[in-house]
Amino acid sequence: MRRPLLLLLSAALAVPACSAPASTTSSQPVRAISSASLASPPKADPYVKGLSRPVADPLYPAYGNPSIDVLHYGLKLGWQPSSRTLTGRADITLRATKAVTSIRLDFGRALKVDGATVAGKPVKVTRKGDDLTLHAPLKADGRAVVSVRYHGVPKVTNARQKRADINLLGFHIESGGRAWALQEPFGSFTWFPVNDHPSDEALYDVAITVPNGWSGVAHGTYKGKTTSGGKSTFRWQSRDPVASYLTVFAADKFRLYRDKGPRGVPITYWIRPGDVPKTLKVAKQTPAIMKWLEKRLGAYPFPTAGIVVTSDSGMETQQMITLGPPYMTPGVVAHELAHHWFGDTVTPRTWRDLWMNEGFAMYFELQYYADHGGGTIDELMDSIRGEEAQLRKKFGPPGKYRKDSFAESNVYYGPALMLHDIRERVGDDKFFAMTRAWPQQHRNTTQDRASFTKWINDFTGEDLTDLIDSWLDGKTSPR
Numbered sequence: 001m002r003r004p005l006l007l008l009l010s011a012a013l014a015v016p017a018c019s020a021p022a023s024t025t026s027s028q029p030v031r032a033i034s035s036a037s038l039a040s041p042p043k044a045d046p047y048v049k050g051l052s053r054p055v056a057d058p059l060y061p062a063y064g065n066p067s068i069d070v071l072h073y074g075l076k077l078g079w080q081p082s083s084r085t086l087t088g089r090a091d092i093t094l095r096a097t098k099a100v101t102s103i104r105l106d107f108g109r110a111l112k113v114d115g116a117t118v119a120g121k122p123v124k125v126t127r128k129g130d131d132l133t134l135h136a137p138l139k140a141d142g143r144a145v146v147s148v149r150y151h152g153v154p155k156v157t158n159a160r161q162k163r164a165d166i167n168l169l170g171f172h173i174e175s176g177g178r179a180w181a182l183q184e185p186f187g188s189f190t191w192f193p194v195n196d197h198p199s200d201e202a203l204y205d206v207a208i209t210v211p212n213g214w215s216g217v218a219h220g221t222y223k224g225k226t227t228s229g230g231k232s233t234f235r236w237q238s239r240d241p242v243a244s245y246l247t248v249f250a251a252d253k254f255r256l257y258r259d260k261g262p263r264g265v266p267i268t269y270w271i272r273p274g275d276v277p278k279t280l281k282v283a284k285q286t287p288a289i290m291k292w293l294e295k296r297l298g299a300y301p302f303p304t305a306g307i308v309v310t311s312d313s314g315m316e317t318q319q320m321i322t323l324g325p326p327y328m329t330p331g332v333v334a335h336e337l338a339h340h341w342f343g344d345t346v347t348p349r350t351w352r353d354l355w356m357n358e359g360f361a362m363y364f365e366l367q368y369y370a371d372h373g374g375g376t377i378d379e380l381m382d383s384i385r386g387e388e389a390q391l392r393k394k395f396g397p398p399g400k401y402r403k404d405s406f407a408e409s410n411v412y413y414g415p416a417l418m419l420h421d422i423r424e425r426v427g428d429d430k431f432f433a434m435t436r437a438w439p440q441q442h443r444n445t446t447q448d449r450a451s452f453t454k455w456i457n458d459f460t461g462e463d464l465t466d467l468i469d470s471w472l473d474g475k476t477s478p479r
């Protein structure tokens with residue numbers, strides 16, 4: 001996620017595209033476990049890459065359910081701007097991680113369930129708050145397809161965070177029925193039934209039907225549109241696992257622009273006509289920014305990329321970054337694209353390790369400035385040290401941040417300085433070999449501090465445990 005507005009850093013960076021836009025933060029999250037590490041997955045399973053080992057979140061345990069592992073979401077969504085009504089059918093392929101008597105998913109209370117089945121049989125459902133429970137048992141490791149039909153006017157959820165721009169999460173509706181969603185650390189439950197936690201990544205097929213003249217944008221690879229009866233259906237597919245906070249819903253009168261990234265990676269930009277003059281030029285820098293990142297990090301880890309320009313937001317949503325016009329700068333695009341290596345393909349298993357996303361994304365954003373006339377990396381790092389110390393006091397150490405202070409700048413600055421410390425200790429060659437090997441060796445997995453520390457110690461041949469722990473947990477900055 002983009003970080004909150006930091007005047008100090010903005011002033012320090014005499015760069016044309018300072019990334020610190022108006023006020024937000026970043027953060028991001030978790031991901032699925034390598035399927036190879038799970039006990040003998042079925043052969044020729046089309047959804048094998050959706051296997052995960054879900055866990056309860058230490059900070060936001062009300063979202064997500066560790067007894068359920070969703071492998072695939074098939075979402076057929078209809079958006080009617082005039083009545084602001086979302087109509088949905090979710091076909092969810094899941095397995096129980098232990099024997100259960102019912103299946104509980106996160107699902108917004110504003111949406112009405114019109115019918116539900118498990119394995120094709122109608123089942124009783126109960127609602128409590130933002131939980132949906134389907135009364136059907138599953139054996140340990142038993143699988144079923146859960147289907148839910150629903151409709152209603154979606155409502156955002158209050159995340160009770162200090163950071164004002166992420167206080168309202170989920171499905172936003174604007175004038176004229178324009179709609180977009182933002183959901184970190186949670187909130188996709190405001191538009192579909194979901195196991196809303198980064199430790200349960202899944203594959204997706206999404207179809208969004210809108211009136212002709214409108215477009216429906218989702219995460220994943222754009223598979224084209226069909227038109228009939230005054231409506232258009234836009235299809236999207238994710239064959240790499242996606243954490244629920246990295247999903248996309250956007251419906252608006254977008255124009256579609258096509259581009260090509262390094263190695264011919266297809267890119268699409270979805271921009272409203274009124275936003276084109278101030279954003280298309282920056283969007284078209286995406287191939288060059290991807291090329292710069294690939295030089296540092298290895299191949300971009302997904303088959304396509306894109307940007308959808310909504311009124312607000314600033315998220316590294318998978319294969320389709322969501323950015324508001326104020327945040328369309330090369331630095332922010334570099335930040336959100338860097339997350340595709342740090343956050344999207346390697347995802348923190350719980351929100352405790354948000355630093356894994358924002359530390360790396362911040363570091364490569366600053367390195368991007370350094371390589372584009374913004375000063376040396378040492379100068380840039382020094383420019384944030386004073387503020388980092390203040391942020392640590394205010395919001396807690398980055399590895400133990402306060403739960404009402406999600407994605408404040410403490411999880412960006414301290415971990416970025418930690419990475420710079422590691423770079424000084426091991427040298428440039430080993431450091432950049434490390435930043436390349438970590439995402440490439442852990443594609444489509446979820447990780448945590450313990451696994452990162454063990455891996456980096458082995459990779460560098462240095463014991464960095466104390467350095468890492470003191471940056472992440474220290475009440476005061478290590479240096």
Ligand SMILES: [Zn+2]
Nearest residue numbers: 001002026361
């Ligand atoms: Zn970020």
